Amino acid sequence: MDRYCVMGNPIEHSRSPWIHARFALSGHNLQYDKRLVPLDGFAQAVAAFRAEGGLGCNITVPFKFEAAQLANHQSPRAQLAGASNFLHFRADGIHADNTDGAGLVNDIQNNAGVALAGCDVLLIGAGGASAGVLGPLIAAQARRITVANRTLGKAEALVARHAALAQSHGVQVDSAELAAVQMPYDIVVNATASSLSGAGVPVSPSVLKPGALALDMMYGPAAAGFMDWARTHQATPRDGLGMLVEQAAEAFLLWRGVRPPSAQVLAELRASLG
Numbered sequence: 001m002d003r004y005c006v007m008g009n010p011i012e013h014s015r016s017p018w019i020h021a022r023f024a025l026s027g028h029n030l031q032y033d034k035r036l037v038p039l040d041g042f043a044q045a046v047a048a049f050r051a052e053g054g055l056g057c058n059i060t061v062p063f064k065f066e067a068a069q070l071a072n073h074q075s076p077r078a079q080l081a082g083a084s085n086f087l088h089f090r091a092d093g094i095h096a097d098n099t100d101g102a103g104l105v106n107d108i109q110n111n112a113g114v115a116l117a118g119c120d121v122l123l124i125g126a127g128g129a130s131a132g133v134l135g136p137l138i139a140a141q142a143r144r145i146t147v148a149n150r151t152l153g154k155a156e157a158l159v160a161r162h163a164a165l166a167q168s169h170g171v172q173v174d175s176a177e178l179a180a181v182q183m184p185y186d187i188v189v190n191a192t193a194s195s196l197s198g199a200g201v202p203v204s205p206s207v208l209k210p211g212a213l214a215l216d217m218m219y220g221p222a223a224a225g226f227m228d229w230a231r232t233h234q235a236t237p238r239d240g241l242g243m244l245v246e247q248a249a250e251a252f253l254l255w256r257g258v259r260p261p262s263a264q265v266l267a268e269l270r271a272s273l274g
């Protein structure tokens with residue numbers, strides 16, 4: 001049986017084993033577990049799983065940066081993100097990729113039904129979550145992307161790292177402080193941990209065009225504040241469950257060579273969470 005796992009700390013909450021088990025029902029004989037990894041034991045945990053015959057693993061907080069460093073080969077999108085949520089053990093070493101951005105783009109376009117091409121996108125936050133998705137948002141040919149962050153310097157650095165990609169795609173990418181963003185956007189993505197800390201939504205509602213898609217990468221209670229805010233201001237709220245399932249689908253595709261039935265699995269996951 002082919003073996004995979006997700007590694008993180010904490011890991012108990014992870015839905016990835018459930019999602020991959022559902023994907024596997026489409027005709028794959030695989031086992032996918034979760035592993036709690038000690039904070040100082042990531043490299044050893046990866047080596048142990050590989051020695052046990054594991055084929056690859058997903059990586060979650062706080063090991064995504066270490067995962068990218070550990071790999072022998074990094075995909076261009078993992079390199080740009082500086083972080084990896086995906087490792088594949090192959091004959092020539094460990095390959096790292098980052099499927100978060102593809103997950104977000106596929107959720108927005110295929111599940112929410114909003115084409116990114118030509119859209120103005122506001123990306124709130126400049127931490128690891130934003131870094132993972134900026135490259136794929138550019139590649140999807142948004143018209144303009146603003147990265148807004150509480151600490152302006154971090155947004156500037158993230159945008160600078162993506163300047164060549166943005167230029168090659170003809171996409172305008174800029175950075176701003178949260179309070180300075182006022183103009184309306186078609187899509188607003190919250191990639192900050194602001195909801196978790198109960199700090200409220202860190203931008204003005206004027207950033208929402210009427211009917212804009214307002215997506216929080218979190219789901220469950222952590223996304224509720226942002227979703228309520230979006231609803232109150234005539235935007236279309238969306239949580240991060242679709243992104244979660246789609247980043248898993250992209251990983252499954254990379255490991256197995258086939259795209260799993262993600263829309264159906266997303267519907268089941270939503271139903272199971274009530």
Ligand code: ATR
Nearest residue numbers: 125126127128129130150151154192193194199202
């Ligand atoms: P992650 O990997 O989840 O992105 P991170 O790298 O710690 O986590 O980044 C957290 C992001 O949320 C940052 O953009 C952070 O802003 P700063 O760079 O200014 O720290 C943002 N963030 C966290 N709490 C916030 C709050 N209460 N209001 C606004 N932004 C917040």
